[in-house]
Amino acid sequence: MNMQSAYIYFVEGSTVPQASLADVKEKLVRYREMTKKTGQQLGWAYDEAAFPYVIEERPEGKDSWFLLRGKDPKSYKTIIVGVGSRQENDQEKHYIQIALPESATHGDKGKANEFCRYLAKEFKGELHLFNKRVQYFQPRKP
Numbered sequence: 001m002n003m004q005s006a007y008i009y010f011v012e013g014s015t016v017p018q019a020s021l022a023d024v025k026e027k028l029v030r031y032r033e034m035t036k037k038t039g040q041q042l043g044w045a046y047d048e049a050a051f052p053y054v055i056e057e058r059p060e061g062k063d064s065w066f067l068l069r070g071k072d073p074k075s076y077k078t079i080i081v082g083v084g085s086r087q088e089n090d091q092e093k094h095y096i097q098i099a100l101p102e103s104a105t106h107g108d109k110g111k112a113n114e115f116c117r118y119l120a121k122e123f124k125g126e127l128h129l130f131n132k133r134v135q136y137f138q139p140r141k142p
Helices: 021-042 046-050 106-123
Strands: 004-009 053-056 065-070 078-088 091-100 126-128 134-136
Touching: 004 106, 021 046, 021 053, 021 065, 021 078, 021 106, 078 106, 091 106, 106 126
Parallel strands: none
Antiparallel strands: 004 091, 004 126, 053 065, 065 078, 078 091, 126 134
16 A cells, blocks of 8 residues: 655654644644634634544554544545654654555645644644655754
């Protein structure tokens, strides 16, 4: 299966050293609430356009990943959101992984990039995008 992934790494200067799946879910729910309030101010259902997914948990992904299942399968199918860590230079490096399965649409990729930037900004992390570019959201020394 050809899956594309983007990673948000927790680095020095991040708001927390690591995030649980519940933390990530909480941030996405907050994102939805913010867009809902914006929509109320604008007078339209902006939250449905900004977050066209349902958070779906599967027993096999307990505590490691969940799915964002698209409400309109023609435009949005699936985004997989997970947390993990790996060893690097004798240190554990924690990350959030946003993955797009082969069946993902262009809409999914656009939304995944949007959610990546939002989460990286919230956690002040280092974002490694699908196209291998890196964006830094942590405070950096001059």
